Amino acid sequence: MKVLVIGAGNMGSAFVKQISAAGHEVSVAARDATKVAALAAQYPGVKAVLPASAADGKDVVVLATGYADAVSALQSVGNLQGKVVVDITNPLTADYMGLTLGHSTSASEEIAKAVPGALLVKAFNTLFAQVLAQGATLADGNKATVFYAGDSDAAKQTVKALAESLGFATTDAGGLKNARYLEPLAGLNIYLGYGAGRGTGIAPTWIGA
Numbered sequence: 569m570k571v572l573v574i575g576a577g578n579m580g581s582a583f584v585k586q587i588s589a590a591g592h593e594v595s596v597a598a599r600d601a602t603k604v605a606a607l608a609a610q611y612p613g614v615k616a617v618l619p620a621s622a623a624d625g626k627d628v629v630v631l632a633t634g635y636a637d638a639v640s641a642l643q644s645v646g647n648l649q650g651k652v653v654v655d656i657t658n659p660l661t662a663d664y665m666g667l668t669l670g671h672s673t674s675a676s677e678e679i680a681k682a683v684p685g686a687l688l689v690k691a692f693n694t695l696f697a698q699v700l701a702q703g704a705t706l707a708d709g710n711k712a713t714v715f716y717a718g719d720s721d722a723a724k725q726t727v728k729a730l731a732e733s734l735g736f737a738t739t740d741a742g743g744l745k746n747a748r749y750l751e752p753l754a755g756l757n758i759y760l761g762y763g764a765g766r767g768t769g770i771a772p773t774w775i776g777a
């Protein structure tokens with residue numbers, strides 16, 4: 569797949585590492601061109617690109633910015649009509665211990681409203697950057713799960729295939745509305761990792777038939 573990663577921070581860097589290692593063609597864009605160039609230089613074949621028109625010709629756009637920057641970042645990369653966009657954002661409060669919205673909407677639904685035509689899929693938001701950077705198999709030998717939720721079945725299949733190519737287990741979490749559940753699930757993961765002191769090598773999964 570041809571993948572554009574928007575963001576060169578904790579998650580953007582981990583995506584660039586893992587998606588390029590899986591053999592996909594990766595481009596990366598962010599605000600700070602120096603940071604983007606330094607990130608791209610670490611992995612053979614990864615291209616540092618300017619945001620303008622960066623989405624053109626890509627199969628998937630991974631949005632790896634904070635929620636507050638999500639819409640402007642997506643609007644900066646060109647035409648997203650019919651484009652698969654992976655939304656990993658969690659609308660966190662400043663202390664990371666709460667969500668700024670939920671119950672009756674979600675970050676994904678708000679982003680989808682602001683960028684109509686993009687095929688948004690909520691995914692990867694329940695994985696710590698450390699888990700993504702280190703790879704799908706956790707210290708206890710279990711595979712971490714990528715939950716994915718969206719309203720386009722074709723887009724969800726693309727995101728499932730991308731996640732599986734990175735070695736993750738996957739769970740179809742239904743329509744985009746269910747981002748209302750996935751974002752609080754990430755909040756619980758953050759509480760367990762930081763609040764309860766279990767560290768950032770953990771990830772939620774679902775067991776049973």
Ligand SMILES: NC(=O)c1ccc[n+]([C@@H]2O[C@H](COP(=O)([O-])OP(=O)(O)OC[C@H]3O[C@@H](n4cnc5c(N)ncnc54)[C@H](OP(=O)(O)O)[C@@H]3O)[C@@H](O)[C@H]2O)c1
Binds near residue numbers: 578579599641644659
């Ligand atoms: N960190 C985690 O463990 C984790 C886990 C799951 C989900 N998430 C979610 O993933 C997202 C990213 O988290 P992070 O920890 O990677 O954040 P981060 O380290 O702060 O990185 C954010 C990146 O977004 C870029 N950015 C901001 N506005 C932009 C714009 N308009 N156009 C292009 N790029 C823009 C920033 O660029 P500059 O560097 O140029 O400013 C930066 O590279 C957040 O929504 C977070 O909730 C994080």
